[in-house]
Amino acid sequence: MSNQLRRLHINQVRNLDSVRLEDLQRVNVFFGANGSGKTSVLEAIHLLGMARSFRGSIRSLVTHGHQACTVFGGLTPGNQSIGVQRGLTGDVQIKVNGSSVRTVAELVAILPLQVITAESFDLLTGAPGARRRFLDWGVFHVEQGFYGQWQRYQRGIKQRNILLRHGKMSGQELAVWTREIAQSGEALSADREAYFTRLAPRFRDIMEGLAPSLKDLELRYRKGWDKQLSLLEALENSLSADREQGYTHVGPQRADMRVFVDGRLAAEVLSRGQQKLVVCGLKLAQGMVMAEAERGNCAYLVDDLPAELDREHAGLVCSLLSSMSAQVFITCVQREDISAVWPAEGGAELAMFHVEQGNATRQ
Numbered sequence: 001m002s003n004q005l006r007r008l009h010i011n012q013v014r015n016l017d018s019v020r021l022e023d024l025q026r027v028n029v030f031f032g033a034n035g036s037g038k039t040s041v042l043e044a045i046h047l048l049g050m051a052r053s054f055r056g057s058i059r060s061l062v063t064h065g066h067q068a069c070t071v072f073g074g075l076t077p078g079n080q081s082i083g084v085q086r087g088l089t090g091d092v093q094i095k096v097n098g099s100s101v102r103t104v105a106e107l108v109a110i111l112p113l114q115v116i117t118a119e120s121f122d123l124l125t126g127a128p129g130a131r132r133r134f135l136d137w138g139v140f141h142v143e144q145g146f147y148g149q150w151q152r153y154q155r156g157i158k159q160r161n162i163l164l165r166h167g168k169m170s171g172q173e174l175a176v177w178t179r180e181i182a183q184s185g186e187a188l189s190a191d192r193e194a195y196f197t198r199l200a201p202r203f204r205d206i207m208e209g210l211a212p213s214l215k216d217l218e219l220r221y222r223k224g225w226d227k228q229l230s231l232l233e234a235l236e237n238s239l240s241a242d243r244e245q246g247y248t249h250v251g252p253q254r255a256d257m258r259v260f261v262d263g264r265l266a267a268e269v270l271s272r273g274q275q276k277l278v279v280c281g282l283k284l285a286q287g288m289v290m291a292e293a294e295r296g297n298c299a300y301l302v303d304d305l306p307a308e309l310d311r312e313h314a315g316l317v318c319s320l321l322s323s324m325s326a327q328v329f330i331t332c333v334q335r336e337d338i339s340a341v342w343p344a345e346g347g348a349e350l351a352m353f354h355v356e357q358g359n360a361t362r363q
């Protein structure tokens with residue numbers, strides 16, 4: 001059974017000085033004028049689930065004139081509590097049921113979040129790193145053991161790059177790290193591929209409903225080295241280039257996942273609005289795959305969808321969100337912006353919160 005956020009206490013997050021939200025529901029709508037603090041509520045939830053902002057630095061998250069921001073959440077079922085405090089100097093405190101925990105991964109496993117905001121829409125056009133992080137979010141939640149391999153690989157490649165950079169040509173030491181990253185890299189890549197084979201068909205199904213006019217939409221995955229070779233072979237082949245330039249050229253750190261339409265890169269041929277729909281499709285597909293793999297539901301943070309999509313498409317995205325059992329936190333300017341497009345039948349009742357000058361009141 002998935003965790004749902006029932007209570008939220010926010011302190012000093014942007015313009016939210018002290019906000020208490022009780023009795024949160026499956027679908028929660030935050031409406032209010034520009035600058036009232038709607039996105040800040042989503043930022044607070046993101047801080048609680050990921051210990052960071054989805055938009056900017058921690059500095060931008062802490063209310064001006066304060067040293068730290070804090071968010072507490074109460075979850076059901078199980079009555080767990082989580083809390084995150086972040087200070088301007090970079091300090092992080094994470095608590096689960098009153099006890100400090102050391103890694104954000106523990107938090108992420110308790111409150112998995114998907115974010116659909118204006119920033120998310122750069123996923124297709126932006127650098128591959130963002131797409132890898134997107135993919136790894138899903139792999140982390142679905143493929144057990146991935147995080148351990150990922151950590152092992154990060155440690156290994158860091159060591160190998162240090163050796164390459166400092167020109168320490170002890171061939172033996174380099175060979176040890178080459179074998180180490182070949183092993184962990186193959187393992188994490190296998191997890192990515194397994195996850196990708198679940199994600200791609202789900203994404204295609206969703207897009208048939210969201211944008212049927214987009215024909216031959218295809219999600220493709222590149223593992224980061226020549227697929228005819230093992231990672232060890234690819235690393236051995238690139239050894240002289242690696243030595244010359246002081247870093248590892250091939251491996252899962254170069255993986256990418258791209259969307260093609262009729263054989264052409266979606267980032268190059270789709271309109272901005274169509275790209276937004278594709279990104280929504282990817283994010284919804286991830287939540288569905290997670291639920292299908294019986295890993296529970298993630299919560300969706302959706303910022304001002306009616307400002308990003310036309311009414312028909314905003315309605316289609318809302319219908320898909322409504323059909324999932326995921327908890328949703330969604331913002332808009334007028335309450336009707338969402339209530340008019342959220343499916344009336346079969347959908348959960350909408351909990352409405354009016355946000356005004358840094359306060360949120362249940363309507």
Ligand SMILES: Nc1ncnc2c1ncn2[C@@H]1O[C@H](COP(=O)(O)OP(=O)(O)OP(=O)(O)O)[C@@H](O)[C@H]1O
Pocket residue numbers: 013014015032033034035036037038039040041059060061062063064
């Ligand atoms: N660190 C900060 N300290 C205090 N106030 C801040 C901080 N960062 C942003 N703000 C202010 O918080 C207010 C709320 O911002 P927020 O982005 O949450 O508004 P919003 O309701 O989502 O508005 P819009 O509809 O325009 O997107 C804004 O007036 C903004 O200038």
